[in-house]
Amino acid sequence: MYLEKVKLWNFRKYGKRGEIVLDEPHLELNLNKGVNVLIGENDSGKTAIIDAIKLVLKTHSFEWIRPEEDDFFSGAEKMRIELYFDDMEEQAYHFNEWLSYREEDGKLYPTLKLVYEVSSKNGRIIPSDICAGDNGLEKQLKSEAKEYLKTTYLKPLRDASSDLTPKQNSRLSQILKTHxxxxxxxxxxxxxxxxxxxxxxxxxxxxxxxxxxxx
Structure with missing residues (x-):
């Protein structure tokens, strides 16, 4: 299983004035299976993409991840994040009730789409549940399934000295525990x-x- 595509609407710098149009994402990023590298100048939106993924999937680290006012595109009252997963044959049984299927060479292959919408009203942030499923059939993703989607996030190298310190609940200890x-x-x-x-x-x-x- 791998993250195949990211779509963003009104998330930080990726936004437009007006209502969200689902067929017109403000960013659509296709990813390859394996290693992907984001290259760009400072403030070009690289961190926004990573943080959008973290906001939906959460991480194995002990950091508090939640939507904030600064996550909304200027003037927007709603933001939306969609994550698409492919190559799911081995993990599909964890997500049976939320799967979609694509056809290729006469065969059906399971895929997974996650949707996360957050609204802001009068300075109050109103997050919704993370949902999954085919278009128009999305429903809440259960906590048991979410556990299979958590990511391991390694902070920038400038933070490596503190995060890799050998202490309880440090990133180093979390990484080693999974080995x-x-x-x-x-x-x-x-x-x-x-x-x-x-x-x-x-x-x-x-x-x-x-x-x-x-x-």
Whole structure:
């Protein structure tokens, strides 16, 4: 599964005056499977795209992500974000009731569209639930399904020294906890097993050095 497309309406600098027209997104960005690189000058909208994705998917980090007044295009009272996922054959069973299907070479392939709308009225932000489904059939995405969509976000390198500090709930600890070496397998913790093996090797070498010194 990968994020295949992002559409934005009235999100930060991507907006226009007037009502939202669903067939005319203010930004439509197609992404490739694998690595995608956003290149542009400062204040060109790169961070806005990343933050829009975070706003819908949330992250595994302990940061509070919610829509704010500055997220609205100037003068707009409603913003909309749509995220499209493809290549979902292996994960489709987590999202059965929200899936759409595209036809290619006579075969049907599952896809997923997420929709998030937020309104602003008299300085009060009114978010809606994240919905998913085919056009006109969108319905609320359950929290269990949302857990399979959370992302891992690494902040800019300028923040790396603080985020990669080895402490509880740091980004470093969160990343390492997801690694296979930190998972319990058959009642044995792989990382601890490797550490114990290294300690045994170290003690064996240390004993040999002591014996040689005594001789």
């Amino acid at each position: 296979d070496a930190f998972q319990n397998k058959d009642g044995d913790h792989l990382f601890l097993s490797l550490l114990k093996s290294l300690m045994q090797i170290y003690l064996t070498i240390l004993k040999a050095k002591i014996i040689m010194t005594m001789i």
